Amino acid sequence: MTAHTTAHQTNFQKLIEKNHASVSLRRKVTNAVMLSVTGLMTILALIPLFWIIGYVVYKGGQYINLDFFIHTPRPLGMEGGGVLNAIQGTLIISGLASLIAIPPAILAAFYAANNPNTPLGVVLRFSTDVLSGIPSIVIGLFAYAIIVKPMGHYSGFAGAVAMAMLMLPTIIRTTEEMLKLVPHTLREASLGLGAPEWKTSISVVLPAALNGIMTGILLSVARAAGETAPLLFTALGNERYDLGLIIQSGIAQKQGFFEILKRVFDQPVDSLPLTLWKYAQQPYPERIEQSWAAALVLMIVILLINIFTRLWVESRKRRLQG
């Protein structure tokens, strides 16, 4: 018995060895070549990323300081100006745009995920694809035509609407994909236990898909925060924007909460990419330096948004598991 097995194995091994002898070199070489090619390409693909980050940190790091975060811009030749207005503007525009875009986007994604083959579902999928392909400058012009011109002035609100339109397709598509990944059995179990459809969606399907949905939202916020083109015709830019001053003067005038809120959103605001773009085309070396620093601040702000959301998602995961 043993001998037979050994003989059988030996035959098998012989076969393998024979095989090895004939093709192993070719396979090994192919493997080594392809592995090094893919590795090389990965490094090549990473070079621009690290180059950009490194260069922005190097150039921007030289000019960045605390003043840059806590002061509004000063005229040329005056030391110590910052981009507080742009940081506030970026947060305000992205925040308001998220408020405008996220609720309808998630509801639409639920509809599309639950009714993928209805006419409305098909139209929705098609139109989100089209919307995501529209150049952002066109969206800016559209917002100018429907909001800025009728209202008679540029405003952060108009900028946020343009941003929200940019965020919509990304959020709808990622949310829809994430909802589809939630196992059907989970849904059926909930429905089987007598939970109504809405409760199933909110307390079973949504939490299960939330991590992925948050990632999608995060991507779209980061994209919106980095956009210049849609803000050119909507938010315009405002070196004199200062949230602290607006709130102080609102309180001094005994304005109500909503009046102050209106003033926060209803006037031109700046954003970091807009500041970067404006400064970079000025001839003055100090403005060019500041635009590098603004690029670094933009990267830091987006990084912070990323980190905060990741932390939130992680802590949520731990809570669900533990």
Place this chain on the structure above:
Amino acid sequence: MSKITRSFMFVLLALAFVLAACGGNSATPETIVQTQIVEKEVTAQPAMTEEPLPAGSVQINGAGATFPLPIYTEWTYAYSYVDPAVVINYQGIGSGGGKKAIIDGTVDFAGSDSLLKAEEYDAGKDLQMYPMVASAVVVIYNVAYENVPDGTTPAKLVLDRQTLVDIFNGKVNNWTDPAIVELNPDLKDFLPNATITVVHRSDGSGTTEIFTKSLTAFSSDWTAGGASSVEWPVDQAGNGVGGKGNQGVSAAVINTPNSLGYVEISFAKSNGLAFADLINKSGNKVTASAESIASDMATFGPEAFDDKLTATIVDGDGAGDYPIVGYTYLILHTESMTDCVKAGKLLEYVQWTLTDASAAKRAGDLGYAVLPGAVRDAVLAKLGEVTCNGEPVMK
């Protein structure tokens, strides 16, 4: 429940972050800036007679030409200490963008180096232009000089009006052309036998309008006209290239050996670009400077202005006149402003920029030429005609 509290805490954290950023700002900068302004010898006297409005309560928005952006930024900044109630925001989106915005009524005032056309006046109904400051357009060049002895710097390039027109017509297209050599005897041995690459603006611009109006005045050979964008004869001749914005033209000239282009003087100066001296109408060699610009403005005086307060002041015949000079304008609606508090504050500000000594000093420091007295009086008189809801705005 705990989920809700947690998300609430997250929002609160974000809010605290924002508020901390604002709080840090509100206390310190005022004192810092005020000391700096004192150093700059500013006579900031609040010109308020009635109960002052709370700080930052009047928001005024303007947009337009990039050419006066540095001085407008500095003026609006300084003015926030003259009248803290007013916050003035000016964005450099280009003359064309500014004109469109004021016609659409999406800004309170616009800046433009280019004059409004008849149809733009019609579309905007009650628009009026007010000259604010003047500046020059200079001819920048980048010549790869040959055989220059070590330790010496070739002399500045000199061009006359006819040669400049010939270059932009593509007729003079080599640096060794007799017309250039004759004007620059010192450079005779160094000029390369190379084609002149002529860089012009590819976008519509007030700079182009001032420059092409000058070419029109210089010689009847220039037939492309004077406008914010023209059909460049050099493009047909094959040695012309376009650049977007003053910055694009500067960059193209810096990066192209043996090229030549035109930009606002502030761009040439702050980028350290060499610009040519010109032989003016009276036959004198002039360098673009505050004096030669002011000399040209004085040659034309207030008579050059039409009833819309616009004037073309190129090619003056005074001895020291720099020939390529233009005003930059503020555009306002004269009758249709409805917020009279805002209109009043806006006109107070414009008046301040024209009459205040510190405002004039700031303009001079940045290389702009302020209006001659007689022109300024005409502008102030015209400002007095602005009405809000039928009432004159300025008392």
